[in-house]
Amino acid sequence: MSDLRELYQTTILDHYKKPRNFGPLPGAERHAEGHNPLCGDRVTVHVRLEGDVVADVRFEGSGCAISTASASMMTEAVKGRTRADAERLFERFHHLITDPDGTAQGDDLGKLEVFSGVREYPTRIKCATLVWHALHSALGDAKEVSTE
Ligand code: ZN
Numbered sequence: 001m002s003d004l005r006e007l008y009q010t011t012i013l014d015h016y017k018k019p020r021n022f023g024p025l026p027g028a029e030r031h032a033e034g035h036n037p038l039c040g041d042r043v044t045v046h047v048r049l050e051g052d053v054v055a056d057v058r059f060e061g062s063g064c065a066i067s068t069a070s071a072s073m074m075t076e077a078v079k080g081r082t083r084a085d086a087e088r089l090f091e092r093f094h095h096l097i098t099d100p101d102g103t104a105q106g107d108d109l110g111k112l113e114v115f116s117g118v119r120e121y122p123t124r125i126k127c128a129t130l131v132w133h134a135l136h137s138a139l140g141d142a143k144e145v146s147t148e
Contacts, residue, residue: 021058036130041063
């Protein structure tokens with residue numbers, strides 16, 4: 001577990017300092033905002049779909065290291081996936097960080113597995129899932145939505 005904890009810290013700090021896919025997305029037709037009042041995290045997700053595939057996704061906003069790193073890694077993880085596939089990934093991710101037994105670990109989440117460390121900090125779960133909830137809203141039928 002200590003290796004995972006180290007990887008967790010290194011990976012999250014790296015994505016916090018150098019967020020991937022950060023900024024506006026010209027041509028994006030779907031947007032959603034998320035706000036985590038417990039921590040003060042704010043995130044806006046921009047999505048451009050091609051048919052049913054997430055052709056491009058970017059995010060803006062400001063927040064703590066975990067929310068920023070989660071947003072950065074989410075954009076990398078869902079780009080190129082179908083909407084249904086992205087939703088399934090969200091379910092698995094959510095399970096990974098909330099499952100008290102830890103049985104979801106290693107469920108082909110790739111780099112996202114580092115977030116299993118968040119289980120040890122329950123107040124941080126909202127930080128990690130905020131951007132995924134926003135993505136879920138952006139991929140839904142409504143074009144402009146905001147989540148609390
Ligand atoms: Zn936070």
